[in-house]
Amino acid sequence: MEFDVILGNAGRAGLGPQAAIFALLVIGLNLHFGYTGLLNFGQVAFMLVAAYGTAITVATWGGSLWLGIPFGLGLCVVLALVLGLPTLRLRKEYFAITTLAAAEILRLLVRSSPATEITGGPFGLQAIAGSFYALNPIAEGRYGIGTFSYTANQLWVMIVAWVLVALAAALVFLLIRSPWGRVIRAIREDEDAAASLGKNVVGYKLQALAIGGVIGGLAGVVNALQQSGVGSESFGSQVTFMAYVVLIMGGVATTAGPIVAAVLFWFLREGVDSFLRQLSEEAWLPDLLADFLYDAGGAVSIALAGIALILLLKSRPEGIFGKRREGAADA
Amino acid sequence: MPERAPERSASGGAALPGGAKRDPILVADGLRRAFSGIRAVDVDHLEIARGAVTAIIGPNGAGKTTLFNLLSGFDRPDAGTWSLDGKRLNGLPAHRISRLGMVRTFQLTRVLARLTVLENVAVAAPGQSGERLDRALLRRRWRDQERQVRARARTLLQRFGIDHMADQPADALSGGQRKLLEMARALMTQPRLIMFDEPTAGVNPALTQSLLGHVRKLQAEGLTIVFIEHDMDVVMGISDWVVVMAQGRILAEGPPADIVAHAGVIEAYLGRAHGLEKGGATESEASRD
Numbered sequence: 105m106e107f108d109v110i111l112g113n114a115g116r117a118g119l120g121p122q123a124a125i126f127a128l129l130v131i132g133l134n135l136h137f138g139y140t141g142l143l144n145f146g147q148v149a150f151m152l153v154a155a156y157g158t159a160i161t162v163a164t165w166g167g168s169l170w171l172g173i174p175f176g177l178g179l180c181v182v183l184a185l186v187l188g189l190p191t192l193r194l195r196k197e198y199f200a201i202t203t204l205a206a207a208e209i210l211r212l213l214v215r216s217s218p219a220t221e222i223t224g225g226p227f228g229l230q231a232i233a234g235s236f237y238a239l240n241p242i243a244e245g246r247y248g249i250g251t252f253s254y255t256a257n258q259l260w261v262m263i264v265a266w267v268l269v270a271l272a273a274a275l276v277f278l279l280i281r282s283p284w285g286r287v288i289r290a291i292r293e294d295e296d297a298a299a300s301l302g303k304n305v306v307g308y309k310l311q312a313l314a315i316g317g318v319i320g321g322l323a324g325v326v327n328a329l330q331q332s333g334v335g336s337e338s339f340g341s342q343v344t345f346m347a348y349v350v351l352i353m354g355g356v357a358t359t360a361g362p363i364v365a366a367v368l369f370w371f372l373r374e375g376v377d378s379f380l381r382q383l384s385e386e387a388w389l390p391d392l393l394a395d396f397l398y399d400a401g402g403a404v405s406i407a408l409a410g411i412a413l414i415l416l417l418k419s420r421p422e423g424i425f426g427k428r429r430e431g432a433a434d435a
Numbered sequence: 436m437p438e439r440a441p442e443r444s445a446s447g448g449a450a451l452p453g454g455a456k457r458d459p460i461l462v463a464d465g466l467r468r469a470f471s472g473i474r475a476v477d478v479d480h481l482e483i484a485r486g487a488v489t490a491i492i493g494p495n496g497a498g499k500t501t502l503f504n505l506l507s508g509f510d511r512p513d514a515g516t517w518s519l520d521g522k523r524l525n526g527l528p529a530h531r532i533s534r535l536g537m538v539r540t541f542q543l544t545r546v547l548a549r550l551t552v553l554e555n556v557a558v559a560a561p562g563q564s565g566e567r568l569d570r571a572l573l574r575r576r577w578r579d580q581e582r583q584v585r586a587r588a589r590t591l592l593q594r595f596g597i598d599h600m601a602d603q604p605a606d607a608l609s610g611g612q613r614k615l616l617e618m619a620r621a622l623m624t625q626p627r628l629i630m631f632d633e634p635t636a637g638v639n640p641a642l643t644q645s646l647l648g649h650v651r652k653l654q655a656e657g658l659t660i661v662f663i664e665h666d667m668d669v670v671m672g673i674s675d676w677v678v679v680m681a682q683g684r685i686l687a688e689g690p691p692a693d694i695v696a697h698a699g700v701i702e703a704y705l706g707r708a709h710g711l712e713k714g715g716a717t718e719s720e721a722s723r724d
């Protein structure tokens with residue numbers, strides 16, 4: 105058992121682009137669910153739309169990446185309007201179901217064979233991020249110690265991704281402390297009361313949905329840059345559910361919660377994964393158990409992460425950063 | 436109370452439904468609303484006198500709250516028109532009606548539980564430009580206005596005697612304090628007309644008196660007040676005008692003393708409750724809480 109390798113792997117994942125992508129996704133979801141009370145079960149759809157919007161512009165239409173990114177993010181605003189306008193007047197369950205369904209429909213749509221010419225269908229789109237990596241100021245090579253190390257390109261994505269995380273968190277923080285934020289928190293508490301006080305509930309919900317959606321879209325853009333391509337398998341509904349896990353773990357309606365929890369989530373997940381992989385190679389382990397861990401290690405590590413989450417929520421139901429007053433997750 | 440009962444003489448005889456007022460602030464015509472075939476509200480004509488305290492009474496299911504919901508834009512009528520100070524309100528969403536100066540409270544208090552008491556009141560301020568997305572990000576664009584809003588909110592909390600709770604979350608308030616907070620919040624919108632849906636339901640007698648004192652003060656400041664009430668002592672003690680509803684229709688209206696004497700009312704409401712040795716009253720008590 106090499107604990108330095110496990111720790112290195114865990115640390116690399118915790119600070120890596122995947123954690124930053126999750127942090128962005130969750131910051132957007134926090135604006136929806138934590139502050140506005142919108143039960144968005146399709147946050148991954150915003151990620152998908154932005155990633156594919158970017159990739160299609162570059163790979164299919166031969167456009168510039170720097171046009172593709174704003175196009176992808178613009179599609180997130182369109183998606184927010186399409187999802188929100190018909191459903192945000194209704195009870196919140198309708199919105200929840202619509203978002204869940206829309207995310208699945210979009211995923212099936214982009215991977216369908218008839219869409220192959222545009223989206224690449226089941227094969228996805230590749231080689232889209234060349235002009236992003238061309239800007240990389242970091243010299244070639246590997247940086248770090250042992251398994252806790254990144255290539256120059258990985259480092260470049262990470263820096264950009266974490267800067268975006270900081271900007272998104274600052275944006276949400278500034279919005280929430282403003283009178284605008286007070287209105288959306290009022291809407292979360294009681295829509296009818298907010299309307300009786302002269303607040304345009306649907307309008308505010310749409311604004312919050314669009315802003316949180318664009319932040320989720322940034323997660324999709326970073327994902328596309330990091331993989332230099334898109335594939336529908338990155339956008340399953342489990343991504344949204346994991347985003348909820350991270351959100352609740354860090355503390356609903358907090359600023360630091362989504363970021364710290366995203367880091368912790370990927371640190372633990374990769375750490376446990378790495379530990380199980382090594383365990384399966386130990387000579388003293390019965391063959392049956394070793395094979396099981398080798399084959400199903402991923403599933404076991406998710407199960408262990410689930411147990412860890414239950415233990416955390418038992419001792420701190422409001423999450424790591426949540427104040428008991430505002431953090432208790434209810435919908 | 437300078438404005439008490441100005442329409443007592445103006446309306447001529449009492450107990451005529453749909454009578455004209457000398458200076459109506461709210462006028463409704465042909466307001467109808469049915470729920471799966473059952474007429475919940477069927478009001479031919481209703482005028483609310485400016486500056487008066489008007490009570491709406493009637494048995495459970497008479498359509499009082501539905502009428503409130505229609506007038507305040509929380510429900511849509513099947514037919515009818517209504518206007519505030521001559522401004523047509525038909526088809527306007529609830530928040531626009533509120534901005535025009537007609538604010539309502541709810542039968543069950545609706546405090547914003549996880550906002551502080553001060554925030555509950557401050558959020559009701561009209562025209563806070565920091566509530567606009569394009570201005571929210573830069574604090575200096577709303578800081579001065581916010582200072583005024585908070586000062587006004589604190590003054591209102593003092594007036595209602597809950598300023599010591601200003602920085603507590605609203606769900607720390609007792610039931611009675613929540614009623615006071617709702618009143619303060621409604622007032623923060625700077626309304627012309629306030630509609631209270633059962634302001635004294637589930638409130639102890641001492642606080643009831645305090646709430647009524649506040650209502651009188653609001654009237655003295657020139658506000659028009661419409662309220663739904665079951666407690667006849669409250670109705671008699673505070674209202675200038677009483678509208679009696681039964682089965683969605685306005686059965687009678689007039690000054691409180693005349694209403695008590697009116698036979699139709701006694702049959703539809705008072706008589707039923709009193710005649711059954713308070714059996715009916717207990718029933719309405721239970722279903723209301």
